[in-house]
Amino acid sequence: QITLKESGPTLVKPTQTLTLTCMFSGFSLRTSGVGVGWIRQPPGKALEWLALIYWDDDKRYSPFLKSRLTITKDTSKNQVVLTMTNMDPVDTATYYCAHSRAEYPNTFDLWGQGTLVTVSS
Amino acid sequence: IVMTQTPLSSPVTLGRPASISCRSSQSLVHSDGDTYLSWLQQRPGQPPRLLIYKISNRFSGVPDRFSGSGAGTDFTLEITRVEAEDVGVYYCMQATQFPITFGQGTRLDIK
Numbered sequence: 142q143i144t145l146k147e148s149g150p151t152l153v154k155p156t157q158t159l160t161l162t163c164m165f166s167g168f169s170l171r172t173s174g175v176g177v178g179w180i181r182q183p184p185g186k187a188l189e190w191l192a193l194i195y196w197d198d199d200k201r202y203s204p205f206l207k208s209r210l211t212i213t214k215d216t217s218k219n220q221v222v223l224t225m226t227n228m229d230p231v232d233t234a235t236y237y238c239a240h241s242r243a244e245y246p247n248t249f250d251l252w253g254q255g256t257l258v259t260v261s262s
Numbered sequence: 263i264v265m266t267q268t269p270l271s272s273p274v275t276l277g278r279p280a281s282i283s284c285r286s287s288q289s290l291v292h293s294d295g296d297t298y299l300s301w302l303q304q305r306p307g308q309p310p311r312l313l314i315y316k317i318s319n320r321f322s323g324v325p326d327r328f329s330g331s332g333a334g335t336d337f338t339l340e341i342t343r344v345e346a347e348d349v350g351v352y353y354c355m356q357a358t359q360f361p362i363t364f365g366q367g368t369r370l371d372i373k
Contacts, residue, residue, distance in 0.1 A: 178362075180310075188302075188310065188353055190362040203361045237309055245315050247298035247357035252309040 143167035145177075145238050145253035152259050153228050159258060163221040163238030170196050170216045174243025177221040179212065181234040182255070189234075193241070194221060230260045263287050263356050267365035273373045280341045282368045284354035289334050291358070298357040301330055301339045304367075305350040313352075314339065346372065 149161035161179070168175060178193040192212040193201045202210050211224045221238060235257045239249035264287040274280045282301075290297045301314040312321045314330035317337060327342040341348060349372060354365040 187367045188355075188364040190364070193362070201360050205361075239310075245312070245321065246296070247292075248300040248312060248315040248355070249302075249310075250312050250315075250321060252311070255309050 143240055143251050145240060145251065147236060147238050147253045147256040149236070149256055149258065151257060152261065154262050155229055155260060157228050159223075159225045159228050159232070161223045161225075161236055161238075161256065161258075163223070163253060165219050165221070165238075165240070168240065168242070170194075170214050170219070170221070172196055172242075174246075176241035177214070178239050178241060178249055179221075179223045179236060180239060180249070180252075181232075181236045183231075183234040186234075191225075191236075192223060228260045232258070233260045234258060263290070263359055263363050265354055265356055265363050265365040267352075267354060267368050269368060270366060271369045271371075273371055274344045275373050276346060277343050280344050280348075280370060282339045282352050282354075282370075284332075284337045284339070284365050286335045286337075286356055290337075290356050291334065297333065299330075299332070299337050300355045300357070301328075302353045302355060303348075303350050304353065305347075308350075310353065341370075344370070344372070 145165045176195040179191040194212045209226045214221045235255040237255045238253045240251040266285045268283045299317050302310040304310045318330040329340050351367040
């Protein structure tokens with residue numbers, strides 16, 4: 142059974158760096174075709190894709206946020222970490238990590254519950 | 263690629279059909295020949311859930327009252343008979359080309 146769970150601070154101050162961790166189980170990021178992505182959703186608004194990392198360490202970023210984002214994986218710990226620099230109140234959102242695999246290509250088949258991050262001084 | 267959904271809100275009667283449209287600003291046909299258009303459901307207070315991938319393929323466990331169709335730039339999600347558990351927001355998503363993009367969402371509620 143595949144599960145994903147996001148963790149990180151619930152409150153960050155403007156200009157600070159946000160670090161979010163996606164801990165997963167039921168799959169390995171060493172497996173060909175597997176990826177983990179990050180997507181966010183401001184309160185009451187639509188989904189926005191942020192970043193994606195694949196089993197082969199290929200990394201993709203939203204061009205709108207690329208300068209602020211870094212995605213990494215730790216296959217031994219079954220974790221994917223997203224860092225976002227220079228946080229602003231407009232970055233207040235629920236942040237989701239989601240799983241992708243070759244069996245269901247180019248989509249996110251399973252999602253974590255999400256973690257709400259508020260940016261405020 | 264900009265994804266545009268219509269309508270943004272859809273009040274429906276239980277047991278009646280519902281339809282949501284999604285249009286992309288350019289063709290979603292990938293160089294490999296597939297079209298990576300998905301539909302997701304987000305029930306109130308829940309994370310998104312995959313319903314349909316590659317236009318018309320139902321994900322595991324998705325009821326067969328959900329179906330997807332379309333090609334190129336125009337896609338549709340249909341629910342044959344709406345049930346109370348179908349209330350929520352529906353998103354189309356394209357992953358043919360980076361950046362991955364989502365529609366604005368369509369809110370489905372019961373009349």
